[in-house]
Amino acid sequence: MKAIGVTAPAVTDIVLLDLPEPPPPGEGQVVIEVEAAGVGPGDRLLNTGGRDVGLRPPPHASGPATGRQRLLGRAGPGHRPPHGPRPPTHWNPSWRLHPVNGLTALQALEALGLTTGQRLLITNGGGSAGALAVQLAAAVGVEVTAAASPSAAERLRTFGVTEIIDCHDPAWPERARAGFDAALIAAPGTVASALPLVLDGGQLCSVTSDAPDPERGINSTDLLRTS
Numbered sequence: 001m002k003a004i005g006v007t008a009p010a011v012t013d014i015v016l017l018d019l020p021e022p023p024p025p026g027e028g029q030v031v032i033e034v035e036a037a038g039v040g041p042g043d044r045l046l047n048t049g050g051r052d053v054g055l056r057p058p059p060h061a062s063g064p065a066t067g068r069q070r071l072l073g074r075a076g077p078g079h080r081p082p083h084g085p086r087p088p089t090h091w092n093p094s095w096r097l098h099p100v101n102g103l104t105a106l107q108a109l110e111a112l113g114l115t116t117g118q119r120l121l122i123t124n125g126g127g128s129a130g131a132l133a134v135q136l137a138a139a140v141g142v143e144v145t146a147a148a149s150p151s152a153a154e155r156l157r158t159f160g161v162t163e164i165i166d167c168h169d170p171a172w173p174e175r176a177r178a179g180f181d182a183a184l185i186a187a188p189g190t191v192a193s194a195l196p197l198v199l200d201g202g203q204l205c206s207v208t209s210d211a212p213d214p215e216r217g218i219n220s221t222d223l224l225r226t227s
């Protein structure tokens, strides 16, 4: 079995590892043939030795991964085999290439729980997580406004975004039509601008670890602290 990872704690070289084949799956387990795995800042924990995350070298890089189920272990009584989040019906198969940002977008939208016709503001709608959230939300009829880099504008228009606001304009919050049912914060430092634009009793979800305390009945979720 091939993997990428480090050979010992605090080793910084990422190498191709030749590992033994996995044992047959036990009760309630599956073996996944990985097609794509995400790599993020958390992976540095493995090779800096800065924090014991319970893995012993040679660990593979990253947690989130997508692939095909190769072997399925026996389901025990009352036990269902583990599954990742089920793809929504409008899932585009190419999104399996985005295990980290796709999962982030999907989980953020699940936390917001929007339905057709509701209005969503996404700060950094042109970023790697934001752009996937734009597409997932627009696909179910949510009206999306993206505060985004002008460099992303053309791409975002093809993704079904309703309105694009230049995030580099310091006056962007005034240019947004207030009264959003929800805000998805995907740019650090944008909570203070986005929160006043959300309706009383609305929703806010941050993927940048800066969800504010709830106010005006707005439900505030810090995705990275709850997932």
Ligand SMILES: NC(=O)c1ccc[n+]([C@@H]2O[C@H](COP(=O)([O-])OP(=O)(O)OC[C@H]3O[C@@H](n4cnc5c(N)ncnc54)[C@H](OP(=O)(O)O)[C@@H]3O)[C@@H](O)[C@H]2O)c1
Pocket (backbone or CB within 6 Å): 100, 101, 102, 104, 123, 124, 125, 126, 127, 128, 129, 130, 147, 148, 149, 150, 151, 152, 167, 186, 187, 188, 190, 207, 208
């Ligand atoms: N991607 C993920 O899977 C993931 C998962 C969890 C958390 N996060 C967090 O989410 C945040 C965004 O990450 P990302 O990977 O989605 O984005 P990204 O792809 O790194 O975003 C890059 C874009 O952000 C734009 N940008 C910079 N400041 C902005 C602002 N104030 N408002 C709107 N857009 C702005 C930049 O515009 P210019 O081109 O004009 O400079 C650039 O186009 C980060 O804090 C990250 O740690 C991401």
